[in-house]
Amino acid sequence: xxxxxxxxxxxxxxxxxxxxxxxxxxxxxxxxxxxxxxxxxxxxxxxxxxxxxxxxxxxxxxxxxxxxxxxxxxxxxxxxxxxxxxxxxxxxxxxxxxxxxxxxxxxxxxxxxxxxxxxxxxxxxxxxxxxxxxxxxxxxxxxxxxxxxxxxxxxxxxxxxxxxxxxxxxxxxxxxxxxxxxxxxxxxxxxxxxxxxxxxxxxxxxxxxxxxxxxxxxxxxxxxxxxxxxxxxxxxxxxxxxxxxxxxxxxxxxxxxxxxxxxxxxxxxxxxxxxxxxxxxxxxxxxxxxxxxxxxxxxxxxxxxxxxxxxxxxxxxxxxxxxxxxxxxxxxxxxxxxxxxxxx
Amino acid sequence: xxxxxxxxxxxxxxxxxxxxxxxxxxxxxxxxxxxxxxxxxxxxxxxxxxxxxxxxxxxxxxxxxxxxxxxxxxxxxxxxxxxxxxxxxxxxxxxxxxxxxxxxxxxxxxxxxxxxxxxx
Numbered sequence: 001x002x003x004x005x006x007x008x009x010x011x012x013x014x015x016x017x018x019x020x021x022x023x024x025x026x027x028x029x030x031x032x033x034x035x036x037x038x039x040x041x042x043x044x045x046x047x048x049x050x051x052x053x054x055x056x057x058x059x060x061x062x063x064x065x066x067x068x069x070x071x072x073x074x075x076x077x078x079x080x081x082x083x084x085x086x087x088x089x090x091x092x093x094x095x096x097x098x099x100x101x102x103x104x105x106x107x108x109x110x111x112x113x114x115x116x117x118x119x120x121x122x123x124x125x126x127x128x129x130x131x132x133x134x135x136x137x138x139x140x141x142x143x144x145x146x147x148x149x150x151x152x153x154x155x156x157x158x159x160x161x162x163x164x165x166x167x168x169x170x171x172x173x174x175x176x177x178x179x180x181x182x183x184x185x186x187x188x189x190x191x192x193x194x195x196x197x198x199x200x201x202x203x204x205x206x207x208x209x210x211x212x213x214x215x216x217x218x219x220x221x222x223x224x225x226x227x228x229x230x231x232x233x234x235x236x237x238x239x240x241x242x243x244x245x246x247x248x249x250x251x252x253x254x255x256x257x258x259x260x261x262x263x264x265x266x267x268x269x270x271x272x273x274x275x276x277x278x279x280x281x282x283x284x285x286x287x288x289x290x291x292x293x294x295x296x297x298x299x300x301x302x303x304x305x306x307x308x309x310x311x312x313x314x315x316x317x318x319x320x321x322x323x324x325x326x327x328x329x330x331x332x333x334x335x336x337x338x339x340x341x342x343x344x
Numbered sequence: 345x346x347x348x349x350x351x352x353x354x355x356x357x358x359x360x361x362x363x364x365x366x367x368x369x370x371x372x373x374x375x376x377x378x379x380x381x382x383x384x385x386x387x388x389x390x391x392x393x394x395x396x397x398x399x400x401x402x403x404x405x406x407x408x409x410x411x412x413x414x415x416x417x418x419x420x421x422x423x424x425x426x427x428x429x430x431x432x433x434x435x436x437x438x439x440x441x442x443x444x445x446x447x448x449x450x451x452x453x454x455x456x457x458x459x460x461x462x463x464x
């Protein structure tokens with residue numbers, strides 16, 4: 001299908017879709033939040049900001065996208081929460097400014113507005129940090145501009161390219177921002193914007209992007225990395241660790257000789273929830289992957305065996321890991337009755 | 345003037361200039377902050393004349409006993425939600441002080457001195 005014009009109808013749908021998607025993905029985005037402060041609120045902030053924007057946009061009577069985008073921008077400004085909310089509000093502020101006097105978007109006008117959004121976003125900070133949402137918006141806008149310049153008029157094609165460019169820019173963020181690489185996640189704000197763009201694409205085409213339909217296993221790895229980073233940051237005393245074994249198993253559903261029951265997500269999940277905390281369970285048709293902190297890794301493995309064979313297992317002793325981290329950092333305490341060392 | 349931390353191994357002395365620089369660096373990195381407003385004219389003009397890149401501009405460190413108060417005077421970008429930008433500055437400054445210097449700030453006060461329209 002091809003779309004050459006975005007009218008009030010399409011724009012309304014795009015905005016609503018973005019708000020819904022951010023709401024669905026808020027928890028996941030929260031888990032990626034390690035920059036600038038690892039406080040795990042990027043997802044919630046972006047979701048609430050966009051919800052405010054969508055609300056204002058929905059209340060506008062006018063048919064002109066200039067008015068609709070202005071309302072979206074105003075809603076985002078009024079409801080902006082957190083650093084990421086402010087940046088999102090600036091992107092759409094520029095977008096609205098670039099939409100002045102426009103009744104409906106054609107390819108050129110839409111991309112120009114989006115590019116204006118990217119420019120405005122960069123202007124409101126003294127030292128723009130690359131490897132963040134700024135990189136994603138800039139590179140995706142550039143992709144759009146290149147296509148329009150080459151004569152493309154189909155907004156579906158353009159939106160698809162914008163989404164691709166955004167995905168690529170997001171994947172690159174760990175290379176641009178060292179702390180992301182250290183932790184093993186992509187930038188949370190950037191991920192939020194990527195979801196917004198995915199939502200725009202889905203609204204335009206009526207198709208759901210497969211990768212968003214459910215969390216995939218790579219995303220689960222990111223969530224695990226981010227979570228371990230946060231507890232390492234807290235400098236836990238090993239004695240405070242309640243569930244000592246970080247246990248991960250990958251079960252091939254229905255395979256092998258040990259199977260005693262058919263896989264049902266809720267049954268599987270609920271039993272594991274009683275064995276420990278920091279539980280993550282993700283599955284597709286063939287495998288289910290589990291991450292849990294528990295005192296009984298054997299029970300986790302046994303439970304997995306009820307449903308299939310174990311493709312991979314990993315059990316780490318977190319108390320021992322924490323002790324090693326702490327030994328590196330702190331100077332050894334001197335016993336009080338020790339002779340003072342002689343100066344050299 | 346400096347902040348002194350005493351522990352088992354001895355004393356750690358971090359000068360106010362260092363603290364101000366860390367704070368200034370954290371604040372200028374924040375989205376929505378487009379400038380710092382000088383509150384200490386002599387110090388900041390001096391740095392400017394000497395051609396030094398000073399992150400200390402707009403930052404004042406106060407210490408009363410064990411309590412450390414940081415004051416940051418910022419200029420924000422017109423069109424951003426000022427309250428959120430300020431909250432982000434507070435959070436970032438507090439976090440940077442803790443992670444880079446190991447200092448717990450009792451209060452981080454943000455003074456929005458000005459608003460600048462950035463090229464529309």
